[in-house]
Amino acid sequence: MLLRRNTALALGALVLTVPALGACGFNPATDRVNTISMSGNDRSGDVDVVGAVIVSERAGSGTFLTTFSNYHEAEPTEFDSITGADGATVEAGEFEPLEIKEGGLVTLLQSGGVRLTGDFDPGDFVPLTLGFSSGEEIEMTVPVVPACDEYEGLDNAPGSTGSGEEYDCEGVSVEPHDVEGSAPPEAEEGTE
Numbered sequence: 583m584l585l586r587r588n589t590a591l592a593l594g595a596l597v598l599t600v601p602a603l604g605a606c607g608f609n610p611a612t613d614r615v616n617t618i619s620m621s622g623n624d625r626s627g628d629v630d631v632v633g634a635v636i637v638s639e640r641a642g643s644g645t646f647l648t649t650f651s652n653y654h655e656a657e658p659t660e661f662d663s664i665t666g667a668d669g670a671t672v673e674a675g676e677f678e679p680l681e682i683k684e685g686g687l688v689t690l691l692q693s694g695g696v697r698l699t700g701d702f703d704p705g706d707f708v709p710l711t712l713g714f715s716s717g718e719e720i721e722m723t724v725p726v727v728p729a730c731d732e733y734e735g736l737d738n739a740p741g742s743t744g745s746g747e748e749y750d751c752e753g754v755s756v757e758p759h760d761v762e763g764s765a766p767p768e769a770e771e772g773t774e
Contacts, residue, residue: 622648622724628656629682631712631720637695637736639729640748641703645695645739646674646710646724654685656716661688663713664696667721670709672700675741679715697741704728704749 622634630651638644650661662679666672675697682688690696702708706726713719729737730751 620725620727622722624720624722627718627720628653628716629659629661629714629718629720631722634722634724635733636698636702636708636724636726637729637733638702638704638726638749639737642701643697643699643737644702644726645737646698647690647695647736649687649689649691650680650682651687652682652684656684658683658686659718660715661712662715663711664698665711665713666700667709667711670700672698672702672708672710674698675739677739682714691736695736695739697739699741702726 620635622631624631624634630653632649632651634646634648636644636646646664652659658681660679660681664672664674677696678693680688680690680693698708700708704726707723708726709721709723711719711721727733728749728751729735730749734751
């Protein structure tokens with residue numbers, strides 16, 4: 583009888599400790615979004631901006647590419663403007679507003695992207711403000727990548743292509759450096 587009771591108590595203690603020993607605890611890192619890529623992401627508003635890059639074949643010009651995801655509860659909206667933020671000198675070429683339906687997912691790759699001109703090169707991080715017809719504005723820092731390897735042929739947005747010399751993919755450097763004082767965004771504590 584004593585053996586059964588001790589066994590039952592030991593088994594009960596084991597059952598109670600397994601969740602504590604085997605679980606990740608509260609707010610585990612495995613429950614958070616962690617996108618590892620050479621691109622910018624922003625999930626702070628009704629519209630998620632995922633995989634934002636400026637693909638550049640030559641100095642001072644590039645194609646802005648990203649994917650927009652509108653929350654299923656959010657009203658339809660349109661991506662209709664892009665400007666430099668934090669003093670960055672960036673101009674966007676003309677583009678048709680891009681409709682993002684309720685719960686919709688749209689990529690600028692389908693429309694060829696948006697031509698940007700300004701003072702940037704591969705390795706730079708350019709602060710941008712993305713505007714939507716709903717009035718929402720998203721400020722984010724977007725990396726400039728050379729039109730090489732997986733980005734080859736993607737700097738094809740309509741508009742001026744700048745006057746800089748075209749990059750040689752063999753010799754282009756993508757060492758990160760800042761644009762007009764803008765450094766790459768720091769990771770928030772607990773989001774790595």
